Amino acid sequence: MKTYFKTALVCATLAAFTTSCKAENKKEPIALNDTKTNHPEPNKQFIKVALLLDTSNSMDGLIDQAKAQLWDIVNELSYAKCGTSKPNLEIALYEYGNDRLNGNEGYIRQVLAFSDDLDDISKELFSLTTNGGEEYCGQVIQTSLNQLNWGKNADDLKLIFIAGNEPFTQGKVNYKDASANANEKDVTVNTIFCGNYNQGVSSHWKDGAQLTNGDYMAINQDKATVHIASPYDDAILILNKKLNKTYVAYGAKGSRKMALQAEQDMNASGYSKANAVKRTVSKSSHLYKNKSWDLVDAVEQEEVVIETINDDELPTELKGKSKSEIKAYVDAKSKERERIQNEITDLNAKRVAYISEQKSEQTNNLENAMTHAIKEQAKRKKYTWK
Numbered sequence: 488m489k490t491y492f493k494t495a496l497v498c499a500t501l502a503a504f505t506t507s508c509k510a511e512n513k514k515e516p517i518a519l520n521d522t523k524t525n526h527p528e529p530n531k532q533f534i535k536v537a538l539l540l541d542t543s544n545s546m547d548g549l550i551d552q553a554k555a556q557l558w559d560i561v562n563e564l565s566y567a568k569c570g571t572s573k574p575n576l577e578i579a580l581y582e583y584g585n586d587r588l589n590g591n592e593g594y595i596r597q598v599l600a601f602s603d604d605l606d607d608i609s610k611e612l613f614s615l616t617t618n619g620g621e622e623y624c625g626q627v628i629q630t631s632l633n634q635l636n637w638g639k640n641a642d643d644l645k646l647i648f649i650a651g652n653e654p655f656t657q658g659k660v661n662y663k664d665a666s667a668n669a670n671e672k673d674v675t676v677n678t679i680f681c682g683n684y685n686q687g688v689s690s691h692w693k694d695g696a697q698l699t700n701g702d703y704m705a706i707n708q709d710k711a712t713v714h715i716a717s718p719y720d721d722a723i724l725i726l727n728k729k730l731n732k733t734y735v736a737y738g739a740k741g742s743r744k745m746a747l748q749a750e751q752d753m754n755a756s757g758y759s760k761a762n763a764v765k766r767t768v769s770k771s772s773h774l775y776k777n778k779s780w781d782l783v784d785a786v787e788q789e790e791v792v793i794e795t796i797n798d799d800e801l802p803t804e805l806k807g808k809s810k811s812e813i814k815a816y817v818d819a820k821s822k823e824r825e826r827i828q829n830e831i832t833d834l835n836a837k838r839v840a841y842i843s844e845q846k847s848e849q850t851n852n853l854e855n856a857m858t859h860a861i862k863e864q865a866k867r868k869k870y871t872w873k
Contacts, residue, residue, distance in 0.1 A: 532574040534564055534644045535601060537631045541651030541681070543584035544619040548708035549650055549681055554612050555758060558765035561605060565772035568871045569642060576774045577601040578608050579635050582615055584622035584651065593626040593658060601635055603776050605769060606744070609751040622651050623658025624695065628665040628676060637672050645672065647701075650679035652708075655691035662691065666698035677701040681708040714761040715845050719838040724760075726831050727752065727767040733824035735782035735817060737791070738800045744780035768835045771828040783821050793817065 540546070540553060564576055580598040588594040598611045628647060637645050647669065655662050655678070669676050678696040680687025684705035687693060693703040731752075736745045756763035769775055778790040782801075785791035793813050798806055805813050 532569050532572060532640065532642050533577055533638070534567065534574050535577045535579075535635075535637060535646065537579040537581065537601075537635060537647045539581045539583060539627050539631060539647060539649040540615070541584045541622050541653070542582040542615055542617045542620075543586075543622055543651075543653075544617055545652065546584075546617050546681065546708065550612075550615050550617065552706075552708060553615075554754075555762060557605075557609060557612060558755070558762065558769045561769045561774055562765060562772065565769070565774050566872050573773055574644070575603060577603050579631065580608065580611055581627055581631055583624075583627040584620040584653070586618045586620040588620065590621075593623045593630070593660075594620045595623070595627045595630050597630070597634055603774070604779075605775055606747050606751045606777075609754060609766075610747060613751075613754050621657065622653040623660065624649060624651065624653075624655045625660035625662035625665045626658045628662065629660050629668060632665065632668050632672060632674065637674060641673070645674040647674055647676045648679060649676065649695075650681060650708075652681040653690070655695045662695050663698060666695065669699045675699050675701045678703050680705045714759045715842045716761065717764075717838040717841045719834045719841070720760060720764050723764050723767050723831055723834050723838070724756075726827055726834070727763070727770065730767070730770060730824065730827045730831070733783065733820045733827065734777070735805070735820055736780055736802050737782045737785065737796070738780060740780040741802065744777065748777075764838070767831060771831040771835075782817055783824060786817055787821065 538553070540549060542550060561576065565573075567574055578599075579601045581595060582588070582598055583593070583595045585594055585596075588596050598615070599608060602608060628649060631647060637643075666676060676696060676699045678687075678692045678701065680690070680692040680703070682705065687703065687705045692705075695701075696703040731748065734745060734748070736742055752763065752766065755766040776784055776788065778784040778788040782791065786793060794810055796813075801808075801813070805816060808816070
């Protein structure tokens with residue numbers, strides 16, 4: 488059922504598109520150094536996804552699915568195109584309905600504000616635990632609307648996904664009022680009821696989605712994930728180790744964030760080999776960004792100018808080197824990373840085709856219907872899915 492969770496999120500993400508892609512990149516390039524000349528300008532469009540997860544008792548399966556499906560969601564969204572641009576992705580995370588949280592604040596906690604740091608997102612998901620509590624859907628939606636920076640770009644996709652299993656009407660904040668505020672902010676609310684579909688309808692989860700033209704879904708959060716191994720998995724995981732060696736830690740965050748990258752690799756592999764493979768695929772996409780601590784990304788994304796970087800911010804292997812030597816080193820790592828990422832992409836295409844053949848007779852009809860809906864809705868909204 489973890490597959491249902493991923494498919495439901497991706498399907499509702501695309502179904503929530505309300506405007507055509509029309510934003511253009513207008514940023515003037517800044518002349519930094521030779522390593523920038525072959526890199527495209529970053530685009531300014533964002534897919535913003537806020538995940539509101541019920542962490543009360545009985546929701547262990549839901550949290551488990553979130554951990555398992557993060558990389559599937561990222562990988563699916565990495566294929567989105569708005570015209571000729573690939574939108575950026577930011578994910579925020581809230582937990583609600585947990586007795587350990589402050590009751591005066593509605594048993595709600597912002598775990599992570601909007602972030603494009605996929606390692607941080609993975610870390611926070613793996614830190615979640617469940618405990619009994621009161622689930623106030625209207626209040627957690629309103630809290631996320633108030634606290635998060637949703638922005639005003641009409642081409643941004645602004646999406647809330649709330650998952651739980653108690654009536655949508657609980658709490659002092661009426662979900663209808665929260666939905667009205669979501670519409671004002673151009674935010675689409677998608678609801679995922681953990682249980683029987685009709686029970687979710689009768690407890691107003693469907694209404695909670697329809698008020699913002701979102702999608703309502705019902706899942707069995709306790710059904711186990713089926714992991715299908717492929718002949719390409721081992722090669723992809725070997726490439727992951729090579730990919731990690733292209734990262735050049737710098738500054739105060741460098742060593743800590745590199746350790747976090749390794750820790751999240753371990754979390755993924757500890758969950759399953761297939762999950763580790765999916766994380767590696769995510770790390771090969773444009774959505775995996777580490778400019779705050781990796782010198783290669785920092786130079787490419789104009790976070791750092793090599794000519795002005797201090798020697799004490801550099802890793803041991805670059806201390807005392809000339810600026811031209813540093814540029815050459817970073818450029819070589821950048822080219823090596825691009826080559827490895829392309830190899831991962833090629834192997835993953837073969838992996839996806841193999842898995843598709845293996846599960847063709849086992850695929851749930853609902854999943855088939857959702858996949859078809861994703862493509863049709865994306866086409867109507869002028870988004871493309873490569």
